[in-house]
Amino acid sequence: MTSVTRIESVDLFMLQAPDFDPARDPVCDTLLVRVRAGQHEGWGECEAAPFVSMAAFVTPESHSTSRPVSASVLGQRLETPDDIAAITRQVFHDSMNILQTPHIYSGVEMALWDLLGKKLQQPVYRLLGYDRAFAKQAYVVVPFAQTPEETHLRMRKAHDAGYTAVKTGWNGFGGGNFRADRNQLAAAREALGPDTRLFLDAARIWRGDVNAAMRYGPLMDEFGVEWVEEPFDGAEFGAYAELSRLRGRQRVAAGENIHSHAQALRLLDIADLGVIQIDCGRIGGIGAATQIARHADRTGAFYVNHTYTSHLALSAALQTFAGLPRHDLCEYPMDRASLSWKICRTHLPLDPDGWLTLPNLPGLGIEMDFAEVKSFIVELEIRLGQTVIYRTPDV
Amino acid sequence: MTSVTRIESVDLFMLQAPDFDPARDPVCDTLLVRVRAGQHEGWGECEAAPFVSMAAFVTPESHSTSRPVSASVLGQRLETPDDIAAITRQVFHDSMNILQTPHIYSGVEMALWDLLGKKLQQPVYRLLGYDRAFAKQAYVVVPFAQTPEETHLRMRKAHDAGYTAVKTGWNGFGGGNFRADRNQLAAAREALGPDTRLFLDAARIWRGDVNAAMRYGPLMDEFGVEWVEEPFDGAEFGAYAELSRLRGRQRVAAGENIHSHAQALRLLDIADLGVIQIDCGRIGGIGAATQIARHADRTGAFYVNHTYTSHLALSAALQTFAGLPRHDLCEYPMDRASLSWKICRTHLPLDPDGWLTLPNLPGLGIEMDFAEVKSFIVELEIRLGQTVIYRTPDV
Numbered sequence: 001m002t003s004v005t006r007i008e009s010v011d012l013f014m015l016q017a018p019d020f021d022p023a024r025d026p027v028c029d030t031l032l033v034r035v036r037a038g039q040h041e042g043w044g045e046c047e048a049a050p051f052v053s054m055a056a057f058v059t060p061e062s063h064s065t066s067r068p069v070s071a072s073v074l075g076q077r078l079e080t081p082d083d084i085a086a087i088t089r090q091v092f093h094d095s096m097n098i099l100q101t102p103h104i105y106s107g108v109e110m111a112l113w114d115l116l117g118k119k120l121q122q123p124v125y126r127l128l129g130y131d132r133a134f135a136k137q138a139y140v141v142v143p144f145a146q147t148p149e150e151t152h153l154r155m156r157k158a159h160d161a162g163y164t165a166v167k168t169g170w171n172g173f174g175g176g177n178f179r180a181d182r183n184q185l186a187a188a189r190e191a192l193g194p195d196t197r198l199f200l201d202a203a204r205i206w207r208g209d210v211n212a213a214m215r216y217g218p219l220m221d222e223f224g225v226e227w228v229e230e231p232f233d234g235a236e237f238g239a240y241a242e243l244s245r246l247r248g249r250q251r252v253a254a255g256e257n258i259h260s261h262a263q264a265l266r267l268l269d270i271a272d273l274g275v276i277q278i279d280c281g282r283i284g285g286i287g288a289a290t291q292i293a294r295h296a297d298r299t300g301a302f303y304v305n306h307t308y309t310s311h312l313a314l315s316a317a318l319q320t321f322a323g324l325p326r327h328d329l330c331e332y333p334m335d336r337a338s339l340s341w342k343i344c345r346t347h348l349p350l351d352p353d354g355w356l357t358l359p360n361l362p363g364l365g366i367e368m369d370f371a372e373v374k375s376f377i378v379e380l381e382i383r384l385g386q387t388v389i390y391r392t393p394d395v
Numbered sequence: 396m397t398s399v400t401r402i403e404s405v406d407l408f409m410l411q412a413p414d415f416d417p418a419r420d421p422v423c424d425t426l427l428v429r430v431r432a433g434q435h436e437g438w439g440e441c442e443a444a445p446f447v448s449m450a451a452f453v454t455p456e457s458h459s460t461s462r463p464v465s466a467s468v469l470g471q472r473l474e475t476p477d478d479i480a481a482i483t484r485q486v487f488h489d490s491m492n493i494l495q496t497p498h499i500y501s502g503v504e505m506a507l508w509d510l511l512g513k514k515l516q517q518p519v520y521r522l523l524g525y526d527r528a529f530a531k532q533a534y535v536v537v538p539f540a541q542t543p544e545e546t547h548l549r550m551r552k553a554h555d556a557g558y559t560a561v562k563t564g565w566n567g568f569g570g571g572n573f574r575a576d577r578n579q580l581a582a583a584r585e586a587l588g589p590d591t592r593l594f595l596d597a598a599r600i601w602r603g604d605v606n607a608a609m610r611y612g613p614l615m616d617e618f619g620v621e622w623v624e625e626p627f628d629g630a631e632f633g634a635y636a637e638l639s640r641l642r643g644r645q646r647v648a649a650g651e652n653i654h655s656h657a658q659a660l661r662l663l664d665i666a667d668l669g670v671i672q673i674d675c676g677r678i679g680g681i682g683a684a685t686q687i688a689r690h691a692d693r694t695g696a697f698y699v700n701h702t703y704t705s706h707l708a709l710s711a712a713l714q715t716f717a718g719l720p721r722h723d724l725c726e727y728p729m730d731r732a733s734l735s736w737k738i739c740r741t742h743l744p745l746d747p748d749g750w751l752t753l754p755n756l757p758g759l760g761i762e763m764d765f766a767e768v769k770s771f772i773v774e775l776e777i778r779l780g781q782t783v784i785y786r787t788p789d790v
Binding site for chain 2: 022027028029048050051054056059062063064066100101102257259260262266378379381382384385
């Protein structure tokens with residue numbers, strides 16, 4: 001008789017880049033989660049303010065709807081995907097009034113799937129009910145530089161490195177200097193050539209102003225920009241729906257900042273988005289992201305991951321829509337100098353055409369680089385009265 | 396020449412009831428905020444998991460949208476209500492991706508208004524643009540007891556104490572034992588007499604099941620229950636709208652668990668609620684609550700506070716709709732044995748008919764009991780690497 005596997009420990013590690021430069025590094029810190037159960041270990045990553053997210057895990061109980069997330073996870077059974085679903089229900093029931101809950105639980109849940117996949121010797125996408133993993137075309141993020149000339153150089157570099165899809169934006173783009181913005185976009189398109197796919201991130205610059213967004217429509221069309229991401233603030237459902245009506249749903253994308261399945265349904269059904277971008281490290285984990293991917297698939301919307309952290313998080317994000325062939329794009333973190341790249345020993349490679357297929361490996365299929373993880377750890381200690389409620393554990 | 400007043404310090408105090416008994420005490424802990432600027436001091440209270448909320452204030456910066464809330468508050472100008480509005484905008488811009496932000500900022504913003512009112516020698520409701528404070532009928536919370544007989548005793552006690560409106564519920568009410576539920580409600584109505592107003596809190600027991608809620612309609616009508624609060628889970632907009640259609644909007648209430656103006660608009664406009672209940676210690680503070688009250692007032696909905704913490708929080712909640720005479724109810728914490736009652740030296744009294752009028756006192760008009768506050772404080776210390784990022788200050 002074998003005994004039931006139960007979750008024995010959940011350890012949280014806050015990592016910081018020691019010499020962070022916002023102009024160079026996509027992230028200055030991150031939060032890794034390690035779960036142990038039986039002979040197995042799983043890893044996950046939150047895309048969330050690390051310290052506040054850790055607090056949600058270790059906080060004392062405050063109310064029957066504000067229990068620490070740890071209370072719903074530690075000691076629970078972990079044998080099947082249904083066990084993870086049961087833990088998820090309990091977390092969101094008992095920690096409903098800790099607003100930070102979805103952010104910490106995203107990394108915890110990711111680690112649960114990684115562990116379960118290793119235990120069952122299956123890739124996570126198979127545990128989610130997908131027979132196989134379809135290839136996705138990777139797009140990389142290349143922000144506009146200060147000048148069109150520099151932007152041209154950056155884009156050329158990405159093109160020459162073999163990437164066949166690029167998302168750009170920022171540096172004031174969309175702010176109304178129409179001639180400057182046109183020059184930037186023209187430089188990008190020229191450097192990338194006609195065949196590279198191009199997307200724009202407006203970073204909420206138009207707030208709720210549909211006319212301001214519409215003035216950029218001809219520019220998007222001229223330079224073949226497929227969609228605009230986050231044209232408006234997240235709550236501007238009316239503006240989103242109007243832009244979708246005027247430009248077509250498939251040209252309007254958003255979703256990276258939401259943190260629940262219910263919010264995703266509102267973006268798709270009320271804000272009338274055609275492209276939903278989900279960060280598996282924020283939305284509540286792999287289960288929540290998969291629910292949204294399947295909903296988008298059924299209802300004609302397009303699903304894509306939002307990932308700018310590690311390839312551990314990238315693998316988690318890809319599992320959620322691996323088996324849905326119509327959704328054939330993915331955001332791809334490419335920066336080898338970053339903390340995010342270094343903490344993984346293995347990465348998800350692209351084929352010569354710039355496409356990615358998840359390997360058939362157990363769990364998330366990514367090996368952590370423990371020496372690198374250790375080198376980035378910030379030691380944390382929290383004392384409440386006489387009790388130490390948290391102290392950074394050993395890797 | 397006088398110099399500009401700037402926010403010099405924001406201190407956070409986590410309080411715990413040492414011998415908490417969930418059957419007796421409405422809260423086991425709370426988070427108080429003290430703001431100092433110039434010669435003045437203001438106090439606020441978060442209705443939120445204290446430790447996680449404090450973490451959002453003192454966290455290291457993680458991302459340009461995940462800055463600590465403290466960074467947007469400390470050192471800011473505090474001379475006029477517009478200064479508070481400017482701080483609010485900066486907080487929600489710079490800390491957008493710290494989910495806990497509305498919960499910590501609610502208490503901070505409350506303290507800013509208290510301080511500003513004291514400085515300008517005006518009650519907060521006048522700074523919000525209201526000429527006067529209208530009386531509100533207080534309702535108290537009296538949960539169902541284990542038996543109808545005990546419920547009868549409890550209700551009788553509330554009635555005899557002079558309360559003229561009561562909210563009840565819990566203890567499994569609504570779970571389908573229709574005869575037991577009828578007996579409870581009958582006992583409550585009999586003890587309260589025909590003239591006491593009665594409301595029911597369903598505590599989300601029907602999840603999203605409109606039929607289950609509708610089966611209780613005749614019972615509500617028979618015993619004169621004016622509205623049912625939180626019949627469904629918060630995201631069940633469709634169920635809410637359907638119940639409003641079938642029973643009338645004015646019979647369906649919710650809102651205590653939301654934390655933004657945008658969420659309130661969705662409850663009113665999409666879930667089609669007729670009664671919106673806002674907790675000033677969760678929603679983002681007095682400014683956010685006032686915006687919602689005015690919106691409800693304009694659009695025909697009914698606004699009421701949700702408050703089960705201290706009379707400091709109660710005063711803050713009442714300022715937000717003091718000048719709107721149509722909204723003439725308020726939730727009223729009455730438990731003199733609780734931590735919440737003890738930490739205030741002064742309280743908001745009811746008149747012999749059970750109504751409450753905010754006094755014309757500067758700020759929130761409540762004096763804290765510093766000795767009691769001190770007796771409930773839990774000392775907290777947080778070390779990140781070699782740095783102490785938080786240590787409980789002196790009261």
